Amino acid sequence: xxxxxxxxxxxxxxxxxxxxxxxxxxxxxxxxxxxxxxxxxxxxxxxxxxxxxxxxxxxxxxxxxxxxxxxxxxxxxxxxxxxxxxxxxxxxxxxxxxxxxxxxxxxxxxxxxxxxxxxxxxxxxxxxxxxxxxxxxxxxxxxxxxxxxxxxxxxxxxxxxxxxxxxxxxxxxxxxxxxxxxxxxxxxxxxxxxxxxxxxxxxxxxxxxxxxxxxxxxxxxxxxxxxxxxxxxxxxxxxxxxxxxxxxxxxxxxxxxxxxxxxxxxxxxxxxxxxxxxxxxxxxxxxxxxxxxxxxxxxxxxxxxxxxxxxxxxxxxxxxxxxxxxxxxxxxxxxxxxxxxxxxxxxxxxxxxxxxxxxxxxxxxxxxxxxxxxxxxxxxxxxxxxxxxxxxxxxxx
Amino acid sequence: xxxxxxxxxxxxxxxxxxxxxxxxxxxxxxxxxxxxxxxxxxxxxxxxxxxxxxxxxxxxxxxxxxxxxxxxxxxxxxxxxxxxxxxxxxxxxxxxxxxxxxxxxxxxxxxxxxxxxxxxxxxxxxxxxxxxxxxxxxxxxxxxxxxxxxxxxxxxxxxxxxxxxxxxxxxxxxxxxxxxxxxxxxxxxxxxxxxxxxxxxxxxxxxxxxxxxxxxxxxxxxxxxxxxxxxxxxxxxxxxxxxxxxxxxxxxxxxxxxxxxxxxxxxxxxxxxxxxxxxxxxxxxxxxxxxxxxxxxxxxxxxxxxxxxxxxxxxxxxxxxxxxxxxxxxxxxxxxxxxxxxxxxxxxxxxxxxxxxxxxxxxxxxxxxxxxxxxxxxxxxxxxxxxxxxxxxxxxx
Numbered sequence: 001x002x003x004x005x006x007x008x009x010x011x012x013x014x015x016x017x018x019x020x021x022x023x024x025x026x027x028x029x030x031x032x033x034x035x036x037x038x039x040x041x042x043x044x045x046x047x048x049x050x051x052x053x054x055x056x057x058x059x060x061x062x063x064x065x066x067x068x069x070x071x072x073x074x075x076x077x078x079x080x081x082x083x084x085x086x087x088x089x090x091x092x093x094x095x096x097x098x099x100x101x102x103x104x105x106x107x108x109x110x111x112x113x114x115x116x117x118x119x120x121x122x123x124x125x126x127x128x129x130x131x132x133x134x135x136x137x138x139x140x141x142x143x144x145x146x147x148x149x150x151x152x153x154x155x156x157x158x159x160x161x162x163x164x165x166x167x168x169x170x171x172x173x174x175x176x177x178x179x180x181x182x183x184x185x186x187x188x189x190x191x192x193x194x195x196x197x198x199x200x201x202x203x204x205x206x207x208x209x210x211x212x213x214x215x216x217x218x219x220x221x222x223x224x225x226x227x228x229x230x231x232x233x234x235x236x237x238x239x240x241x242x243x244x245x246x247x248x249x250x251x252x253x254x255x256x257x258x259x260x261x262x263x264x265x266x267x268x269x270x271x272x273x274x275x276x277x278x279x280x281x282x283x284x285x286x287x288x289x290x291x292x293x294x295x296x297x298x299x300x301x302x303x304x305x306x307x308x309x310x311x312x313x314x315x316x317x318x319x320x321x322x323x324x325x326x327x328x329x330x331x332x333x334x335x336x337x338x339x340x341x342x343x344x345x346x347x348x349x350x351x352x353x354x355x356x357x358x359x360x361x362x363x364x365x366x367x368x369x370x371x372x373x374x375x376x377x378x379x380x381x382x383x384x385x386x387x388x389x390x391x392x393x394x395x396x397x
Numbered sequence: 398x399x400x401x402x403x404x405x406x407x408x409x410x411x412x413x414x415x416x417x418x419x420x421x422x423x424x425x426x427x428x429x430x431x432x433x434x435x436x437x438x439x440x441x442x443x444x445x446x447x448x449x450x451x452x453x454x455x456x457x458x459x460x461x462x463x464x465x466x467x468x469x470x471x472x473x474x475x476x477x478x479x480x481x482x483x484x485x486x487x488x489x490x491x492x493x494x495x496x497x498x499x500x501x502x503x504x505x506x507x508x509x510x511x512x513x514x515x516x517x518x519x520x521x522x523x524x525x526x527x528x529x530x531x532x533x534x535x536x537x538x539x540x541x542x543x544x545x546x547x548x549x550x551x552x553x554x555x556x557x558x559x560x561x562x563x564x565x566x567x568x569x570x571x572x573x574x575x576x577x578x579x580x581x582x583x584x585x586x587x588x589x590x591x592x593x594x595x596x597x598x599x600x601x602x603x604x605x606x607x608x609x610x611x612x613x614x615x616x617x618x619x620x621x622x623x624x625x626x627x628x629x630x631x632x633x634x635x636x637x638x639x640x641x642x643x644x645x646x647x648x649x650x651x652x653x654x655x656x657x658x659x660x661x662x663x664x665x666x667x668x669x670x671x672x673x674x675x676x677x678x679x680x681x682x683x684x685x686x687x688x689x690x691x692x693x694x695x696x697x698x699x700x701x702x703x704x705x706x707x708x709x710x711x712x713x714x715x716x717x718x719x720x721x722x723x724x725x726x727x728x729x730x731x732x733x734x735x736x737x738x739x740x741x742x743x744x745x746x747x748x749x750x751x752x753x754x755x756x757x758x759x760x761x762x763x764x765x766x767x768x769x770x771x772x773x774x775x776x777x778x779x780x781x782x783x784x785x786x787x788x789x790x791x792x793x794x
Contacts (some may be wrong), residue, residue, distance in 0.1 A: 030640065045506070045508045046505070047503075047505065048447075048502070048504045048505050048506075049506070050445075054543075106503070106506055106508075107443075107445045107446070108443070108444065108445050109442070109443045109445075109446070109503055109508070111503075111506070111507050111509070111511070111512055112507035112508070113523075114507055114508070114523070115521075115640065116638075116640075117518050117521060117522075117523055117631065117632075117640070117641060118524065118632055118638045119516065121514050124512075124514060125511075126509070126511070126514055126516065127640070130638060131637070131638060134639075135475070141637060142629070142632075142633055142634055142637075143635050144634050144635045146560075147551040147560070147562070148550055149549065149550045149551070150548065150549045151546055151547065151548040151549075151570075152546065152547045152548075153546045154543075154544040154546070163543075164715075165544070172551075175667060200625075206424075225454075232539070234514065235515055235539070236539055237539055238536060238538070238539050238540050238541045240528070240530075240539075241513075241515045241526070241527055242530060243427065243512065243513075243514070244514060252492075276787070291732070329783070353585060
């Protein structure tokens with residue numbers, strides 16, 4: 001071989017790669033294709049398949065049977081085979097602006113879309129995502145705005161006796177400023193970890209966009225791991241590349257709440273922050289809402305802003321931790337110190353809806369002030385992204 | 398519904414989720430299963446399939462035809478159907494310690510493994526990964542050692558006139574130290590971006606482990622985006638969730654080299670670093686090796702350590718940038734300043750092997766000192782991870 005230019009040789013390699021991809025059937029297909037009117041076409045190459053379906057959260061829900069009675073799952077739609085083995089489905093209507101997730105089912109086998117590299121993991125499932133812009137989806141998109149920094153760090157928890165991974169967003173300008181910033185502690189739900197709010201929750205994009213629009217104050221967002229038995233997200237600890245579990249030990253028995261001051265201490269000794277109640281917020285979804293509720297009443301001087309997103313409320317009867325004792329007295333103390341915002345949000349069809357009604361009744365009985373936001377839908381990330389985008393603008397004003 | 402404990406209600410939800418997963422066929426299957434003797438079993442649920450194969454870099458290569466002649470691709474092996482539609486394949490021999498990647502092919506359709514959430518993107522392809530420990534793979538694993546911080550940040554490039562995303566590893570202890578650290582600038586290849594060395598390259602794990610073992614000095618590793626037309630990796634800029642391209646404009650025509658001082662300036666004004674030649678290293682793979690070669694000779698006072706990993710060497714004839722002019726004179730200047738290490742590494746079957754032979758001849762003719770490492774294999778990430786794990790320990794001693 002003479003001295004070929006790198007580009008010529010690279011072209012050879014590329015062809016070899018493409019040949020290989022053609023073997024796998026991933027070449028020259030655009031999927032999903034978002035049309036100018038916001039209808040979307042999905043494509044999948046499968047020349048030998050009998051049936052190809054798309055399953056996604058933009059399709060009408062399907063009813064499924066569970067051992068406990070009727071349940072609900074994402075809907076499906078059939079693709080039709082077009083020329084050369086490429087199957088296709090186009091949504092009949094434009095989709096509203098949102099972040100959506102989907103997979104394909106090929107002859108009964110679920111598969112990701114090989115033409116879409118954007119994937120989200122939710123516990124042990126991986127699905128593709130896409131975004132329809134022009135509304136709420138703009139908040140979840142990277143736009144041409146100043147960008148904050150996202151750091152994956154480790155801190156020591158003396159209370160738990162382990163080092164733990166933590167995710168920290170600092171807003172654009174933080175590094176070159178002398179100012180002290182307020183902090184939102186943002187907690188994940190069961191099956192989640194310190195990456196959930198970043199991947200499924202689009203926190204970096206939401207905060208960058210809200211701050212750039214002037215709708216939220218520049219703030220630091222701290223996303224710890226709420227599973228006290230875990231040092232880090234699956235794959236990020238010395239447990240190795242294990243299959244993630246929905247249920248882990250010691251998730252709602254008091255340890256997270258008891259060890260939470262370790263996190264605040266770590267942040268306040270490592271970042272330029274406002275070390276006062278008015279400069280701290282705590283919010284979380286589901287189990288993280290439960291943690292936020294119990295942490296904020298256990299340490300009534302810490303947080304002036306509390307957000308309960310689709311929160312679990314009541315501890316398990318077997319949870320004997322002192323954290324969950326004297327709930328009435330602790331709430332009295334907390335509300336006696338007049339937090340600036342106590343915000344409760346839940347979807348109409350959330351399985352925790354009635355528990356939240358009952359909790360609000362408890363607050364009403366004592367005339368403890370709170371704000372309430374009710375959305376459509378259930379216990380899903382779509383709602384938690386919306387709740388964050390509504391909660392963050394109310395903080396630190 | 399009475400007040401059910403969260404756990405009971407959650408169990409209901411979990412069952413609904415499992416029912417859904419059962420529909421998709423992902424429940425209760427372990428894949429890959431790494432046995433104590435380091436043989437590996439792959440499993441895939443596909444009751445209706447005719448043929449299920451695994452394709453991976455641990456299998457003997459297969460020869461494929463390309464329009465330019467014979468080529469090579471990852472090998473395949475057939476799974477056999479066991480009970481209840483679960484297909485299975487076990488490697489006949491234990492696998493050497495390494496990080497491996499694989500996919501399944503179900504009746505001709507490539508799919509990821511739904512029971513393995515660990516995925517790597519390489520340009521526009523996504524494959525599953527697993528690690529065999531006990532040797533080189535230990536360097537790529539998260540171990541119980543002090544962990545550095547990984548930050549995704551943005552910097553301004555006045556030369557290019559855009560803001561750009563950059564990935565920065567700071568070693569364990571950096572934040573709570575007054576010391577000044579040396580910096581390795583680590584560049585990706587064509588089709589890569591500021592995330593490639595983190596995901597495919599396992600840089601965080603390699604550096605954490607080498608530093609913990611005392612084999613490498615604590616150092617900052619800076620991973621910029623080498624595609625000057627890109628602000629950020631696919632999905633991380635306002636271009637949206639676009640399909641990644643192997644070839645981008647303006648990748649090897651001088652702009653990256655010309656704008657590189659912007660990056661050094663950003664790092665040196667934002668991090669506690671050694672601002673001297675002996676405290677700076679630059680290395681890169683393929684196109685990043687090309688950039689390292691030309692940046693280090695263009696700015697002969699900047700870097701005392703240079704690493705060319707499977708480097709492209711010669712500029713395209715059409716690249717008229719002054720960066721590529723007077724190569725002989727610039728090398729003379731660079732080597733006249735006696736860099737402490739000029740390290741060239743390449744695999745025996747790399748398509749750039751002969752270009753590297755010729756480049757070493759050029760260096761030899763002038764008696765410019767360099768060190769050379771030759772591995773098996775070709776233009777692959779397996780080699781680049783190995784080269785980083787050999788190069789980093791030689792730096793800043």
